[in-house]
Amino acid sequence: MTVPTDITIDTTAPPAAPGVRAAAAHPDLILGEHSLCPGCGEPVALRLLLETLQDLGIVQRSIGVVGHGCYGSFVRIMDVDVLQCLHGRAPSCATGIKRVRPESVVFTMQGDGDMVNEGLQEVLHSAARGENITCVLFNNGVFGDTGGQQTATTVLGQRTKTSLDGRDAEQHGYPIPVADLVASLQGSGYVARTAVSTPAGVAQTKRMLRRAFESQLAGEGLSLVEILTMCPTGWFVPAAEGPTYQGSSMEAVYGLGEIKAGR
Template sequence: MKMLFGRTRGLTSKPFHYCPGCTHGIIHRLTAEALVELGVLEQTVGVCPVGCAVFAYEYFNCDMIEAAHGRAPAVATGVKRVLPDRTVFTYQGDGDLAAIGTAEIVHAAARGEKITTIFVNNAVYGMTGGQMAPTTLLGQKTTTTPLGRRAEEAGYPLRVAELLATIEGAAYVARVAVNSPKHVLQAKKAIRRAFEVQLAGLGFALVEVLSTCPTNWGLSPVEALKWVEERMIPYYPLGEFKVPQEEKTNA
């Protein structure tokens, strides 16, 4: 019997540890599929974050390195410069990338490092107990903002894709979501494109993925998908914010 759908060889057989309804698993699969389809899985090195995806080295079927909190871009930079023939990616959450690791990601983009970053934005610190993250929305309740985030106290949510798109060394920056089949297909396309930019040697590439956290949001998995659509996407619009200069020239 012909198999129409199966587990990608880009992932190991290790069951995911993520909470029910969390979309990290979807993002893992899309990333792994892109690496397989591009024929680079065997020459890929991934860098894990500190956060919910801290055990990503058990799931991706390629060489993986664990980085200190927020330092994945620095580790990836070292790997890529020493082994320029490798495909190198970081997989990071909003606490890891947009809080303690803000300087790392900004300067990796500014240097135009030829790496790919998959940035998972679920608007909360997932692993450590649901505290406010740099991406937590105004009014959103967390364990450290029980009455909702207020701009007067905590500032405004950080739009990472828009920020990095202003940096000259960034070649490709996009924001996608995985809360519906349509959005999953769009996310797959953007993630693959980000790796293609690296393979072409064009510079730094990042895909921000709006993800769910039903446990810390206090919602059911279905309600969490709706929350992404109704609350996150209006503040974090989807689309490509930066494309390679040569594509603009040929357009």
């Protein structure tokens, strides 16, 4: 991916009223175009995440820790301090940053392959320790970046590159509901599962992200927002059918809503 150099700023646009951020066609904290597939849900989730930091006025003290997956290319277009660490290790790196710089607002951005396959112990131990960080999971039920293989969150019956006839419990085991696991630990503060497949889901995701960061600001322990994101490429469905497919598969199985609010 190349970083665009021809970004223009409209200096003729009227300023927003004090304390009100103008609705921007292009989010302030995204520098240029992403390189992900048409119909991918991850750019939508990224925008909501960055808008939340802006809405809360915490951009300057926010530090993101990014895992490895298709969203990894966002580090080049995010106008927020970020570091990228080894697969699945983002919660541990975030722990270190937050402990050294407690005044910072620290978040992770991980996929299901990264968080639930490659680094499940990292997020669980961080939650058990009550680390005051916010973990954001982009869950599409596949290793999107490497071609759509099954992950630990793939739901039963879901077709992936390594489960062409659909995930089968006897052969592949059962999916891991990571948000529920994190919520069950005493050190977690706020935990929610949401989706970006509908306008209502987008609005709900924004509210939940805000509550998660407010929880961190209140020092309640680890907060986690699991965002179900479309991966039409990895699901073998046309881009336009991604939201419907997600609604009938992952959303139907996992269910959406707040799982834990405050401890």
